[in-house]
Amino acid sequence: MTAGYSSRASAGGQLPATPSTPSFPAVLGVAVPTPLRRLFDYRTGPSVPPGGWQPGLRVRVPFGRREVVGIVVECRAHSEVPFADLKPISAWLDATPLPDDWLWLCRFTARYYQHALGDTLHQSLPVLLRQGRTLEARTRERWRLTASGRDSSSERLGRARRQAELLELLRQHPRGLVSSAIAAQGFGRAQLDALAGKGLIECRREAVIDTPSPGSAGWLAEPALPLNREQGTALAAMHEGLDRYHPCLLHGVTGSGKTEVYLQLIEAVIARGRQALVLVPEIGLTPQTVARFRKRFRVPVVALHSGISDGERLDAWLAAANGRAPIVIGTRSAIFTPLANPGAIIVDEEHDGSYKQQDGLRYHARDLAVIRAHHHGIPVLLGSATPSLESLAQAQAGRYRHLRLTRRASRHAPARLELVDLRGRPRQGGLIAPAIDAIRHTLAAGRQVLVFINRRGFAPTLACHTCGWLAECDHCDARLTLHRQPPQLACHHCERQQPLPDACPECGSADLRPLGAGTERAEETLATLFPETPVYRIDRDSTRRKDAFEQALTEVRRGAPCLLVGTQMLAKGHHLPHVTLVVVINADAGLYASDFRALEHSAQLLIQVAGRAGRAEHPGRVLVQTLHSDDPHLRLLADNGYDALASQLLEERRVAGLPPYRFLALARFESPRDADATALAANAAMALRDRLGQEHDGVQCLGPVPAPMERRQNRYHVQLMLSGAQRSKLHEAAAWLAAWLERSREARRVRWSLDIDPQTLS
Template structure:
């Protein structure tokens, strides 16, 4: 699909037009008719070449000031409802005495249709060897009637939704689940906005609470919006809801085909469903009279869209619940610091599930200090001795294991022993990652790739080493050290094909795979009862990032992946390999002590004035040169800092990812407690910037500051 952006003037823009000057005035006057005009046409209207080249920046600047709105209609192949032809036997066809002489195929068709009073699809008759011409001849004799009906594309079958999900409405709830329902059901019946944080350890039965609340909501004649962070989680969650509510469940996510999205959108829009299940974008589903919104794994960064329009699906869900006078439940075993802070301060109701269903114990955690392993086994060791031995024992018992490393590829970089350089991306300030299967060195930001070099790109020396490792290397090591195991890998490199994630997870759930190696995709919300071992390789891989959320993400990832073990009858074990066993995020994750982590991390955030202690806007200025970007950022930061709002401004400084897709990046942070003042200060500062220099990203409440 392609898009053509159009621009429409607002009331504020009409008022501003007489006061504007230059290209701003010409553009605003060109929009006075009130129609949405294409940007290409406005570029010609603006006039001089310099202004035409900066038309996009000018339009974006006016939009930021509220003087115009930008519309983006879809242009592409329009989707329509799919139809199918259905043949049904007539009264004359049922009357054998009135039938003329029929051939063998015609008799076979009549016999088939007698057993199907509602009719059969002509395509299904074709599968039986009865072609369309035979059906047409029977219809011409009045023995069969053929009609056309709408046929919905089935996204559940296409997505590989797990079969056999059971309706659990008759199961007895645990005491903690019952207490949670006792508190939440009255909120649901009140038909007033209410936000609750459901903080339950992994395996505590949060999904069952969602289902019971949904049943109460639907009984009131209202509808349910169920959000999950990843497409891979949609099939299992949708299957649970379909087991409870039948076909009155729809799904929405970007993994569907255009036709499937068309049909599901119309099902939702027409009011023909009770529950919509989907990822981030499903928060905008055209669902009327919502009584319950659930944001599962609410801490997950996937809810934040980092491209325009930037939004956090969790926050939009809260706003939508307020508008609909609905109950919104934020569920997680590792809540975001912002949500937990809000719950601690009374903005959300806090409900805690401390025990797993059936009182199953949490996985026991063993920490392996890889400094000792390297001293004993060498610096290139990937799998420590404890993890290798545990993998062997797990396979011998006929159980399954998950091994996590949150980094793709075979090696993290190509290193030259002579000059000390690495093979770097020409567009981004990062080293190229080696992918052995494709024999390419690839940038994970802009997708630039080259053949894995045999000589140093900088000094031409042949003395190259592959340093660091990713999931491809871990998979290779598992196959080598545990040859009896059936091993598979789940990361973006292995599941590019549509439906591949669901298919691979279905194989793992079905016992066709013994060890699943992967990135964070394997840590999120999956329920595999036969998994008794979780191994984490390089648990500290994210701690070195220049990001205030690094410790929080590490704690969440380790706690979540440890929660994949021991969800069935057999107890689970997690083995965490790290170079920093004393780091507080790893220490608290091993104890699975969220409260202790929250208190310690919050002290750091408050001391350094980061969320949730304050609100944060990350402003990134892009430029063709570092000097240009720094000059623009310095001017903007000065105007925000010296304005009337008394805001704290940190920077500007070169961004940790200093070059991305060929552009230099400089950033500064705006910190404060008055969000309106922060926004107004930035808008005022931007108003002084020439249109052609406005290559700026404004990220409110950033999930990452790289």
């Protein structure tokens, strides 16, 4: 224990639901941004916040040799450390505490995901608040006419022509104009000050994001679209639960109008004076979603994701917390946005793996959305064309209401998957002759084609045709990907890059050839085959520049014949009305992976990318190239659709004792020395099995085993699996294991983490 602090053990953030607050607390239990799972005690000091000491206040405290921003969690009269040895806080930062709903959610998250509370609170705040910025939104000036200005004519200003023009401009905007808009019209501070001095205009400061009154026009900027029978039934079902916890799974085929159901549900929420939180899986989906919502509603629609500046993020966060933003749209981390008047939570593409954080605080935003809706007593709507097996199981058990949309908004049914056998057929850039012919016919008809390949780069690796050497990463158990733009070999796991070799390092042969196809190779091949047709490549490499993704989609939506080559970035929710043909270059990449969820995820991806075809007036076609066209699972998906495959996979999971019928936790160990990681994992497994053997609580400890990719970034990875039929028993075992590891001296040489409800075993 560090001298001067009292560290009170609170594994996983397990704290009292309502901390006691003495009348005159002398000791503050503070959560600081550290992986240590405990609070640290400090003296209050002479200065007291206006509202007194309360949980949720940010404070600046000394911690080791530095000062950090912490959050008060407990206010007490005593500490385990002598009062004289406690360090005082350096300063309090807020007059009022952070929102209660945010604090509750963070404490639940830390407890459930077995993570340090201090780090959970830190990661859940906007960056500027972590750094100690005041809890205030940015403001701006808004200028408008006074009563005298409304009654005054421009002629009274005489020869002050620019002042008269500014007065007329403001007369056209009854709500006034902000300073930036006035400056954009060519007016300066001199004209504003002159008119203000004459009492004709006035200025007031407002938050950058400010809630307008609906006025006589109401909340809608454009009328809602008519709903078909299935959409109307789904919306009516959601209306029944607007005043209570009401979890619903909106299971609609691609293009069935799920977004219109979201919009009309939000309209009902706003009409009640409440707020809606909408989660989307990827940053790439956020601009089009925000644009559509802003087009529909006359209220602030704020976005929260990593692509905006720190200042914009703080403004949006505070606007949501103060109730000035009725609609909040964001990616995974937006689940931690506080809401003054929560009314509904919507999770679009709820099956998407992007909702699971894969490092640090390993939370799942979809699951937290359900928990948060239950806490607030509000409806939660999970939407997808390919629901996760977990959500389908909840619907089958009656815990979620299952709402179905089986018809597309267009008159065409979703395109079926046509399996095309690759065996024994020559390929050009991964494409075989039937696929190339289909592309040619589609372009000749004046329509667009999407070529899907979930591998970026030119080729998965570089090979020597003489001796069989393969370019492999020195730091990972993985092959280097060949890139042409720029020419190099790159590891997509550790980001290591190296120049292309002139000859094979094993035999000296110069006969080095790309093996397989990636997005760059497919792009090059298509540009050669169809030189008159523009080719747009969309992957992580081609969209690094800000707005590059949206600019490419804007060009595509103009409707001219073109070719799109992309990874799964294109498969998620994008409306591409002129695409009538989808070609999947290789459907086998994820079918036979070691992860038990691989088949589920591959099927979801195939159905999602197939859903980009035929969304408007022309029917769609989907060609799926595969080396395993006779695979029974793939055949079932192609012939009977995702629902049939999901039902079979659920039964297989039930028989095998896998999620969603059992619960998992994964302990990961990594170290530069293989022996250290293996030894710690083995000792942890032995200790846990001893504990489980005494308690008989039905939790199994499996392993340790090497991770599917054992060596990554020059570190060795070992895993330990916990499996239990009861969630509560699994959490008890996981909490015990975390406490054991924190006490272990061996664990100081090994990086370890716990992943509750892991979505991947890699």
